[in-house]
Amino acid sequence: MTVSANNWAEKIRAGDVRAISRAITAIENHQPEAEEILRQLFPETGQAYLIGITGSPGTGKSTLVDRLASHYRKQQLAVGIVAVDPSSPFSGGAILGDRIRMQGHATDNGIFIRSMATRGFLGGLARTTADVALLLDAAGKRVILVETVGVGQDEVDIVKLADCTLVVLMPGLGDEVQAIKAGIMEIGDVFVLNKADREGAERFEQQLTAMLALAPERDGWRPPVVRTVATENRGTAELAAAIDKFRAHFESAERRSEKNVERWKQRLLELLQARLMERVVGEGLGEQALAALANEVAGRRKDPYSVVSEILARAGLK
């Protein structure tokens, strides 16, 4: 550990915003310093409570996250927000717009907000998000809100990081509850019916509750439905109470440590995968050589399976 990395880690521990920002950039760019910092900070992590927030575009997730953040700030808890949009590998525009709404917190040092939308050549958004959450944990944030759009595999991977997952729905977004895929129903620990002042909220809530009643209980927990109108800050306290209840339930059931092991299994796989790909492709092969091989395969001059065997052999892995 270099002296400068030591200093840097020290500043992060103290919650220094610039030091945190620099470290996140280092994580996003896969700079070696990022790992050095995270390795040093790791023993102090594990104190933050991670809340994942997912739901379709337009359900009002960002406003809801904003309200929750304010709620926790009033309790003197330092808050970190990570907004991830894996569905936008091409553009970070939508997220940028969302974040403008968060400027109400701009002068509050107890809150740290970061958007992430882009993926590198070798992917790995879930891994980056996990590292950023660890960093914020080490920086003293006690609640970390990870917001993500939709429920693709990347989102499911991101949600797996969370201690508690909120699924945000709204009336009128898909008339029938049946249209809600099994996947999203099974990852939710708490369901939020946002924009609950809209027409059809009553009927939607009934259908949703009926549907949740049919699902098997997980470790004695039945996910509640909380109605909110985030734009008017209605239901925020009730939502926070539902999250607290879930947290207490799982901590008493000793399920949290079990979930932690499962989560670390997944994370170790992701880290390993990233490290292998960086070594074999990033350093060993390079993007140009890869493109040349892809050209051979596209022209059917070589088959992809033999090409992969060749690359592995070149890396000494035959």
Added chain:
Amino acid sequence: MTVSANNWAEKIRAGDVRAISRAITAIENHQPEAEEILRQLFPETGQAYLIGITGSPGTGKSTLVDRLASHYRKQQLAVGIVAVDPSSPFSGGAILGDRIRMQGHATDNGIFIRSMATRGFLGGLARTTADVALLLDAAGKRVILVETVGVGQDEVDIVKLADCTLVVLMPGLGDEVQAIKAGIMEIGDVFVLNKADREGAERFEQQLTAMLALAPERDGWRPPVVRTVATENRGTAELAAAIDKFRAHFESAERRSEKNVERWKQRLLELLQARLMERVVGEGLGEQALAALANEVAGRRKDPYSVVSEILARAGLK
């Protein structure tokens, strides 16, 4: 190549349904025979046209796929359908329900349908889908319809396989076009406004068209909006015509081969990643040893970065 694999490949070439089914199962289970078969069939692939269909749950994708399949069958083209639901790692129920609607094709040998919803311990749904598409290509299918839900990263990866991507939308699903994320707008080659007999279709189409007009043209192509009512088979011929137009446009622009190289670059990375993980984790480490290490990390007795370095060293990759 063994004699039996030779026979198997021969049957697949002839379009034998049982041989194809067995091969897909082998692909899904990562059996070594799958690669042997694909390696042998590879030189004959590249003749099928891959159409990706994506959109939110409830937009009527499955019915639309059904209609398109019937349309191509009337032109005597053999059709393959792959329905992928990466948002349901926990349950394949919804997909099963969808597929029941497809039973109208059950007696038609020129059509092959397969649903895929589960992921293995090491993931890789996009890679499996790509291999299945290759197999159907070798089996003589000339149009392959790959249907997927939503637009998470896995879906984007799956969509990247397609020669032409349809984005299915419907009126009333999210009132404002603005709610449609940049990501989904940028992957669509043709936009389908399904359930176009519903209220608000006119307004929605106008907004959509206005939004598309603002986006930059890609290689001289501006994605059209086609209105359909799939349940009544309205608009199917118009949709097929739009797909044909796109195909002709890109084949004349020689963009198809360029896109192919890009696609193979991605696929080589995925294959390589899967192969590395199978070797280092699947064979070298095992799930139990991984769980034990995760336990150490969760208890903060080791840090994840050092654990990954250890695993790599053990695999001879230090």
